[in-house]
Amino acid sequence: MRDNIFIYMVDMPDTIHSACVPCEDGYNIYINEKLDDRHKQAAYLHELVHIDHGHLFNEIDVDKIEGEVHDQL
Numbered sequence: 001m002r003d004n005i006f007i008y009m010v011d012m013p014d015t016i017h018s019a020c021v022p023c024e025d026g027y028n029i030y031i032n033e034k035l036d037d038r039h040k041q042a043a044y045l046h047e048l049v050h051i052d053h054g055h056l057f058n059e060i061d062v063d064k065i066e067g068e069v070h071d072q073l
Contacts, residue, residue: 018043
């Protein structure tokens with residue numbers, strides 16, 4: 001499931017650390033370029049949990065999804 005993951009450092013609002021979006025070739029992970037290296041790594045790992053658990057294709061409650069992710073980290 002982790003094939004073809006493309007990572008982009010982008011300018012995002014301070015309240016958003018990262019986002020993940022499926023694309024034709026795999027997944028795009030966008031990480032807030034303003035984060036320090038430790039928080040960038042944490043954001044990347046956070047998005048990998050979403051990919052590994054198929055959260056991007058589920059229509060369940062966002063709070064439940066985020067709870068699952070935080071339980072994994």
